[in-house]
Amino acid sequence: MGAATFCHPLDVIRVQMQTDGVAYKNTFDAATKIYQRAGILEGLYAGVSAAYLRQWMYGSFRIGIYAYLLEQTQLQNVAKGKNKNDISFGQKLAMGCCSGGIGSFIGTPSELALVRMSGDNKLPPAERRNYSNVIDCIARIGKEEGITKLWRGATPTVLRATLLSSAQLGVTSEIKGYLSKSGWFGPNGAYFYGLPMMFCSTLCSSFVANIVANPFDVMKSRLQSMPVDASGKAMYSSMGDCFVKSVKSEGVFVLWRGFFPAFVKLAPYTVISLTLADKLTRAVTGKDAL
Numbered sequence: 001m002g003a004a005t006f007c008h009p010l011d012v013i014r015v016q017m018q019t020d021g022v023a024y025k026n027t028f029d030a031a032t033k034i035y036q037r038a039g040i041l042e043g044l045y046a047g048v049s050a051a052y053l054r055q056w057m058y059g060s061f062r063i064g065i066y067a068y069l070l071e072q073t074q075l076q077n078v079a080k081g082k083n084k085n086d087i088s089f090g091q092k093l094a095m096g097c098c099s100g101g102i103g104s105f106i107g108t109p110s111e112l113a114l115v116r117m118s119g120d121n122k123l124p125p126a127e128r129r130n131y132s133n134v135i136d137c138i139a140r141i142g143k144e145e146g147i148t149k150l151w152r153g154a155t156p157t158v159l160r161a162t163l164l165s166s167a168q169l170g171v172t173s174e175i176k177g178y179l180s181k182s183g184w185f186g187p188n189g190a191y192f193y194g195l196p197m198m199f200c201s202t203l204c205s206s207f208v209a210n211i212v213a214n215p216f217d218v219m220k221s222r223l224q225s226m227p228v229d230a231s232g233k234a235m236y237s238s239m240g241d242c243f244v245k246s247v248k249s250e251g252v253f254v255l256w257r258g259f260f261p262a263f264v265k266l267a268p269y270t271v272i273s274l275t276l277a278d279k280l281t282r283a284v285t286g287k288d289a290l
Contacts, residue, residue, distance in 0.1 A: 004051040006272065009044040010265030011051060015118040017258035018221040027261045038121040047117025050134040054114055055273075058107030058161070063277045065099035066169045071287060085177060092170035100165020104158050109150040111157055113137040115224040127227065145228070153223035156239045160216030167209035168202075168270055173290050175201040198275045206267040214262055215255035219243055 013030045024030035034043045073091065074084040104111070113134045120128050131137035141150055179197045180189035189197035219242050226235040236242035246254050278290050 004055040004269075005048070007265045007269045008048045008051045010261045011114065012044055012046055012118040013261040014217075014258040014265060015115055015221050015225070016122050017261065018218045019115075019119050019122070019225045027264075030261070034121070043121060046121055047114050047134070050110055050114035050117050050137065053134050054107050054110040057110050058103045059273060060103075061106055062099045062103030062161070062165055063169075063274070065102055066095055066165070066290070067277070067281060069095040069099065070173070070290070087173075089170065089174045092173045093166045094170075096166035096169035097162045099169065100161040100163075101158050103165070104161030105151075105154060108154045108157050109138055109141075110134065111220070112141065112150060112152055112224045115153075115221055116141075119221075119225045153220045153239075156216045156220040156223060160213045160220055163216065164209045164213040167212055168205045168274070169290065171205035171208050172201045172270075172274055175204055176290060193279075195275065198278060199271055202271040202274050203267055206270040207263065209270070210259065210263045210266050214259050217262060218246065218255055218257055222246065 009031070012034065013027060016034060017024050017027070017030050024033065031044070037043060038046065070087070070092075073087055073095075077084045077086050113131075116129060117131050117134070117137055120131065129137075129140070131140065138150060145152075176189070176197060179185055179201060185191040185194070185197040191197070219239050222242050223236055223239065228234045236245065250257075274290060278288060282288055
C-alpha cells in the first residue's frame, strides 16, 4: 500500500504517455499537463483505489507464491544434503515467471481498472467514463461489457508480468546472493540490517525488468484503454494487431514509450515492496522471502 501510494502519479503518467490520444513531449510535460487539466486528486492520483486493489491482488499473490516456491526448493536441497541456497539463476527466473503469471491473471481486473481510471481525464469530456472508484469501475465493466471483458488485455498483462516478475524476483535473488557472499555489505550482507544490500539488488533488477517488460506494458495499456463503438468493434482485435498497427504508425521505439516514468515508478516500487516483503517475512517466519 505504501509503495502504491508513493508511486501512483508515475503510473498515471506512464499510462497516459503509452495510450492513444493527447501526445506528450516527455515525462515532465505529461505531469504538467495532467496537473493543469485535472489537479492532484483527480489528475495525478486518478485511479489510486485501483492501484491499492492491484497491489493486494497481484503484488501479494506474486511475492507470496515466489516465497513459497523458493522455500520448497531450499527444503529439497536440504533433504538432498546440499546447501539450501544452491539454486541456479535459471530456477529463480522460472519461479519468478510462475509467480508473476499466476498473480497477474488473478489481478487483471484491477489492472484494467487502473488503466481505465488513470487515463480517463485524457479523453474528451463526452467520451469519459467517469468511474467513481475501483468497485464502480469493475462493476460497470462487468455490467456494460460483460464479465469476461474484465480480463481484456490479459495476454499482454500476463506476458508482461511473467517477464517483469522473472527479472524483478529472480535478478533480486541472484544479486542479493552475490552481494551477501561478497562481504561488501558486511558478513552475509547484514550491514545496517541488510537494507543497503536490498537497495542495490532491487534497483538493478528494476532496470532489467523495465527493459524487457515495457513493450508488453504499451500493448496492455492500449488494449485496455481502447474505445469500443456502438457495434462492439474495437480499435485493436488482438495483441498482435495492436503491435503491428502501433509499430507501423509510430515506429519501433513506441514499444518503449513511457520508459522513464515506468522506471522511475518501478524502481522505488520494487525497492520498497520487495524490501518490506523480505524483512517482514524474516521477522515473522525467520526465513528470507527472496
